[in-house]
Amino acid sequence: MKLAEARVVVEGLIFAADRPLSAQEIAEIIGLDPPAVEALVEDIRSRYADGALTIRRVGGGFQLVTKPELSPWIEKLGRPVIHAPLSPAATEALAIIAYEQPVTKAEIEQIRGVRSDSALNSLLERGLICEVGRKEGPGRPILYGTTAKFLEHFGLASADELPLRSISE
Amino acid sequence: MKLAEARVVVEGLIFAADRPLSAQEIAEIIGLDPPAVEALVEDIRSRYADGALTIRRVGGGFQLVTKPELSPWIEKLGRPVIHAPLSPAATEALAIIAYEQPVTKAEIEQIRGVRSDSALNSLLERGLICEVGRKEGPGRPILYGTTAKFLEHFGLASADELPLRSISE
Amino acid sequence: MGYVVQLEVYQGPFDLLLDLIAKNEVDIWDIPIATITEQYLEYLYSLQEKDLAIAGEFLVMAATLIRLKSRLLLPQEQAVEEEEEEAEDPRRELVQQLLRYKFFKEVGEFLQERYLEASRYYTKGQSVALYDLAPIYTQPVGKLALEELREIYDHLLRELAKEPPVHTISPGISLQERMALVRLQLVGKPRVSFRALVKDNTPMEIVGTFLAILELVRLGEIRVAQNTLFGDIKIQPYALELEVNA
Numbered sequence: 001m002k003l004a005e006a007r008v009v010v011e012g013l014i015f016a017a018d019r020p021l022s023a024q025e026i027a028e029i030i031g032l033d034p035p036a037v038e039a040l041v042e043d044i045r046s047r048y049a050d051g052a053l054t055i056r057r058v059g060g061g062f063q064l065v066t067k068p069e070l071s072p073w074i075e076k077l078g079r080p081v082i083h084a085p086l087s088p089a090a091t092e093a094l095a096i097i098a099y100e101q102p103v104t105k106a107e108i109e110q111i112r113g114v115r116s117d118s119a120l121n122s123l124l125e126r127g128l129i130c131e132v133g134r135k136e137g138p139g140r141p142i143l144y145g146t147t148a149k150f151l152e153h154f155g156l157a158s159a160d161e162l163p164l165r166s167i168s169e
Numbered sequence: 170m171k172l173a174e175a176r177v178v179v180e181g182l183i184f185a186a187d188r189p190l191s192a193q194e195i196a197e198i199i200g201l202d203p204p205a206v207e208a209l210v211e212d213i214r215s216r217y218a219d220g221a222l223t224i225r226r227v228g229g230g231f232q233l234v235t236k237p238e239l240s241p242w243i244e245k246l247g248r249p250v251i252h253a254p255l256s257p258a259a260t261e262a263l264a265i266i267a268y269e270q271p272v273t274k275a276e277i278e279q280i281r282g283v284r285s286d287s288a289l290n291s292l293l294e295r296g297l298i299c300e301v302g303r304k305e306g307p308g309r310p311i312l313y314g315t316t317a318k319f320l321e322h323f324g325l326a327s328a329d330e331l332p333l334r335s336i337s338e
Numbered sequence: 339m340g341y342v343v344q345l346e347v348y349q350g351p352f353d354l355l356l357d358l359i360a361k362n363e364v365d366i367w368d369i370p371i372a373t374i375t376e377q378y379l380e381y382l383y384s385l386q387e388k389d390l391a392i393a394g395e396f397l398v399m400a401a402t403l404i405r406l407k408s409r410l411l412l413p414q415e416q417a418v419e420e421e422e423e424e425a426e427d428p429r430r431e432l433v434q435q436l437l438r439y440k441f442f443k444e445v446g447e448f449l450q451e452r453y454l455e456a457s458r459y460y461t462k463g464q465s466v467a468l469y470d471l472a473p474i475y476t477q478p479v480g481k482l483a484l485e486e487l488r489e490i491y492d493h494l495l496r497e498l499a500k501e502p503p504v505h506t507i508s509p510g511i512s513l514q515e516r517m518a519l520v521r522l523q524l525v526g527k528p529r530v531s532f533r534a535l536v537k538d539n540t541p542m543e544i545v546g547t548f549l550a551i552l553e554l555v556r557l558g559e560i561r562v563a564q565n566t567l568f569g570d571i572k573i574q575p576y577a578l579e580l581e582v583n584a
Contacts, residue, residue, distance in 0.1 A: 012221035012239040015462065017246055017266035029245045047220070050173075056459060068458035070181040076198050077186050079463060085453060087576070088349055088376060089223075095445035111438055114350035114395045116572055117528050118561075125563055154449055155456025163445055185460040232464065254480030256567060264491040280494050284343075295478045323484045332488040 003040070006030055010040045020061025020152060059151035060158055086122065093119040094128060098150065098162060102132045102143035120144070128153060172209070175199055181210045186249075188286055189230025211329060229311060255291070262288040267319070267331055271301045271312035289313065351399035352439040354381065359436075371410055375403040389468055464468065472505035516550035524560070524575050564571065 001009070009030055014021055023041070025032040030037070041062055045055050052070055055062050066074060086094070093116050096108050109116050123129045132145035151158065170178070178199055183190055192203040192210070199206070210231055215223050221239055224231050235243055255263070261284050265277050278285050292298040301314035315328060325331070346460060348354040358377050359366055385392055409428045511519075523530050536546050551573060554560045563572045 004254075008219070008221045008236075009239060009242045010221075012235040012243055013246060015222060015233075016235055016239075016243045029242065044220075050177070051183060051216070052177045052179075054459075058456075063461060064184075065178075065459035065461055066181040066185055068455075070178060071179045071458040071460065073198065074181055074185045074460050077182060077463075079185065079187050079460075085450065087449070091446035091449045092349060092442055095442040095449060098445070099442070100582075111189075111435075111442060112350055113352040113399070114393070117574075121528065121574065122561070153456065154452040155459065156452065163448055165441065166441060181460070185463045187463040189464075233462070249476045252476045254477045257484060258567070260482060260487075261490055261494060264487045265494065267487055268491050282498075282499055288450065295475050297478060318478070321486075322479050332484055338536075 001030065001032075004037075007040045007043055008034060010037060011044050014041075014044075014055060014062050015064050020057075020059050020063040022061040025061070030097040042113075050136075056155065057157040058155055059148055063152070086126075087119070089116065089119040090122045094123055094146070094150070097123075097129050097144050098146050098159070099165065101145040102135075103145075104135055104143055106141060109142075126153070171201065173204075175201060176209045176212055179206060180213050180337035181222060182247050182287045183210075183213075183231050184233050188290070189227045189232040194230070212260055228310075255295070256288065257287040258283075258285065259291045263292055263315075263319075264293070266313050267328065270306075270328065272314075273304055273310040273312055275310060277313075350393075351396050351426070353443065354378065354396070354437055355399070355442055356436060356443075366433055369433065371403065371429060373406045375400075375407050378403055402432070509545065513546070513549055513553065516546045517554055520547065520550050520554060520573070521559070524573065529572050529574040532573065533572070 008108050010026055013026055023037040026037045027034045032040075042053055048054050051066055052066055053069050054153060056065050057063075087155050089112075092112055093108055096111050098102055100107065100111075105116060105120060108120070120129070126149075127147055128150045129144050133143045135143050136142040152154075156162070180193055182195055182198060192206040193204045196203045201209075206208060210224055217223050221235055222233055222238050225234050226232075256279075261281055262277055266272055269276065269280075275286060277289070285324050289298070296316055297319045298313050299316050300311050302312045303309040304312050320327065348357070355374065355378065355408060358374050358381075362370070362373065362377075364370055381390055382396060382400060407481075520535060523535055532547070532551070534562055536544050545562075551560065551562060551571070555562060558576055561574050561576050563574075564570070565572075
């Protein structure tokens with residue numbers, strides 16, 4: 001396959017996928033190596049310069065999205081808001097789960113200093129966290145972890161973009 | 170708004186909309202008239218010449234899709250599997266189409282008393298109905314009818330074999 | 339009667355303490371426990387004066403602070419008894435908890451910001467935009483029977499033929515009373531379903547309860563979720579962890 005053709009296929013795949021596609025996945029489909037895919041994505045992105053779309057890197061994959069400056073126009077479509085902003089309580093709980101996973105509700109509540117049932121429910125409903133197992137011990141409490149959707153929801157390319165843990169602690 | 174800017178907004182709207190957008194709807198959002206929108210859509214389409222995407226006209230609106238020649242590649246992403254049964258709304262729309270065909274969306278909505286876009290989309294995706302023509306008159310609205318797949322599912326040789334309506338009405 | 343409040347903007351006792359430490363511009367490793375305890379209690383008293391209930395976690399922290407204060411006031415004899423062992427600062431554990439909490443609170447704020455930024459990027463609105471890649475429906479029509487289709491159609495036509503029904507509205511109970519009923523149902527429960535709130539199932543009750551829920555959402559007292567079209571509506575108190583029953 002010629003590079004120009006490969007570029008078009010990569011663009012089509014990223015558009016058509018209903019989830020962010022990783023360079024690895026694309027590479028397997030088109031039979032090139034991941035660095036070549038990365039280069040093609042860069043090429044596509046630069047060709048989008050005077051259009052409405054761009055490709056962002058999120059959750060370890062590529063995703064076709066509209067440029068942020070168009071958001072005031074797109075809001076006029078009245079597309080239902082899938083993700084209302086999370087409450088501070090829920091983001092605190094999510095932060096703890098992201099770093100401490102797998103973690104139980106009791107452990108989260110111990111760090112936050114308050115009950116966290118509704119924060120956890122809200123995160124579960126949005127599919128940002130899920131039950132990943134049970135902890136050994138009395139009551140075998142549920143262990144929570146973050147989902148693939150977590151990074152996508154916050155536009156994070158990978159967990160490395162989360163703030164580093166301070167050393168003082 | 171300059172035309173170049175309007176073109177970018179139109180592209181963004183078509184991409185982000187959760188339904189095919191008509192020239193009229195786009196025109197209302199950006200404050201141009203429908204023929205100007207049609208011209209912008211043509212411009213976008215021609216700019217897509219050496220890319221993966223194109224704009225097709227479907228159900229009286231515009232929709233961003235991958236070019237048909239890419240389908241062998243895109244199929245490798247896997248077809249989504251949906252287990253959900255028909256929604257009550259879609260079932261109602263199907264009943265109306267079965268008995269009234271050929272019938273327009275407006276006529277279906279008049280009988281149901283509510284908007285029926287997503288019900289029709291769901292039936293189209295399931296292959297139970299299809300576009301069978303256009304009604305003469307203003308706007309030349311699309312006429313819908315049931316498909317061979319529909320007949321097959323209910324073991325009917327033709328739509329004439331549908332159970333007779335009760336006499337009470 | 340059960341009464342639900344939210345404690346201003348504080349997410350919990352650690353949040354309140356961190357705010358007091360910041361306001362006093364003191365070193366977190368050298369917290370003036372006497373001053374901070376005093377201010378902490380003052381805050382709780384001010385809530386009481388406003389007739390607001392105080393969550394149990396805030397009271398537990400008050401007790402911890404008072405205990406710390408009394409230990410710091412004790413002469414250092416005990417430390418001497420422990421000989422070589424360095425006398426551990428009794429504040430140490432609290433400070434570690436505070437720092438730990440502070441880190442996650444900041445990550446939470448970072449996530450909030452990232453969310454706002456990320457929400458300006460829109461993804462493709464329709465998933466049907468693929469040629470020859472329609473979803474596979476395992477149940478295209480489900481268990482729908484031909485006879486049902488006819489019944490649905492007949493029913494729709496009968497409804498259409500009917501004169502629009504005239505509804506008379508009786509005064510019934512007020513919106514305020516409906517809201518009070520919904521609040522009452524929520525006391526001590528993580529969530530209730532809309533169906534459970536509507537007992538008599540009369541149109542007045544359904545509409546009245548629905549309006550009460552909308553009003554409570556507007557006031558920020560509850561959150562609602564509906565997972566499927568026409569599905570049941572789940573109602574949760576907002577920020578449950580900060581609520582207590584007076």
